[in-house]
């Protein structure tokens with residue numbers, strides 16, 4: 001029958017024209033990021049027990065940390081570098097951390113012109129002011145954050 005294709009096409013258009021729009025007007029409007037968003041990293045050095053599990057869990061050797069002994073002969077962190085240029089954002093380091101002190105952040109637009117800036121010195125700059133992701137730490141997730149993901 002002639003015009004069958006046209007009718008089919010119009011029916012698809014008709015169905016979709018009233019649907020909720022999924023496109024976002026980025027960059028004028030910022031996107032709604034999921035609560036589990038993996039944008040950057042933060043490390044609570046005071047919580048870290050220098051166990052190196054995060055370093056060992058990383059498949060790309062993106063984490064380099066060093067430890068030292070304190071006055072009580074206890075191991076503590078001396079340096080912590082995470083090179084994001086090798087990072088797959090797989091989350092294995094965050095999942096491995098027994099203290100949940102290594103976390104993803106919900107940072108966005110982290111592109112940079114300078115290669116050195118993707119090397120994070122999380123010992124000197126813990127980045128704790130950034131909003132933390134709930135990835136691998138559901139106990140810290142608030143109901144609001146969970147709803148946001150839906």
Ligand code: SF4
Nearest residue numbers: 058087088090091093
């Ligand atoms: S997210 Fe994956 S690749 Fe990136 S530092 Fe952690 S373990 Fe390594």
Ligand code: SF4
Nearest residue numbers: 048049051052054097
């Ligand atoms: S796994 Fe966690 S506690 Fe252990 S060294 Fe890494 S950040 Fe610190």
